[in-house]
Amino acid sequence: MNIKQFSELTQVSAHTLRYYEKIGLLKQVNRTANGHRSFTAKDIDWVGFIKRLKEMGMELKKIQQYADLREQGDSTSEQRKQLLEEHVVVVENRIEVEARNLDKIKQKIQYYNKIIKN
Amino acid sequence: MNIKQFSELTQVSAHTLRYYEKIGLLKQVNRTANGHRSFTAKDIDWVGFIKRLKEMGMELKKIQQYADLREQGDSTSEQRKQLLEEHVVVVENRIEVEARNLDKIKQKIQYYNKIIKN
DNA sequence: TGTTGACTTAGAGTTAGCTCTAAGTATTAG
């Protein structure tokens, strides 16, 4: 499958796919005789996986670490789990901050309700 | 008060203060005879206000809109309130996304717990 | 007098994650 088809299938632009390869997120992508990238079913899974981690708000650098661990095989399961557990803390902290922000804005809105009434 | 003192007081770097002035967040900053900025007590309140909005996760562009409205006086209270209410929606959506992310990661951790045990 | 230090400006650099451009090659359709 060429980059255009793969791009449509994964909903990731060809530009971004090349970028992911450049920064080492996509490794050992097959090439045809003329040097064009040739993607496989495995690559679909892999990009799907990257997308899921991204959706979780994980940075590409962290995803790369994860990718490296995964490449090393089953022996790194524990490390990958730890990486995810670190990310839980990140997301939990973010939620806390957002909740506080929400409170603050609502207080400010209350203030406006008061001064607008009077 | 010169920029250094003001910077220390507000905990905003001199660089950033100049930047805020450039993008129109800080308006009509007084100058001394030699062209140096001279900040007042009002400016302290104003920067405090900007910081609070920033802490709420509001973008500088939105804060600028808010600033413009505030400059126009009390007649814009309703519009400012609306601006904040829009931001409530933004923050609520963010919290929802983060909560879903948290769920997803925890599921993935559960998966690792299973495969590591066996 | 000279040097230290604070200030000024315009504009470049940084980070993340793309997004796009330019210049070139190769394949395919009419």
Next chain:
DNA sequence: CTAATACTTAGAGCTAACTCTAAGTCAACA
């Protein structure tokens, strides 16, 4: 045969919100 299209690469550009640099002015101190 030629025009359109898809691909390749290196590298520039984008956005947000700074952050820093260079080059210069000016006042105070030893």
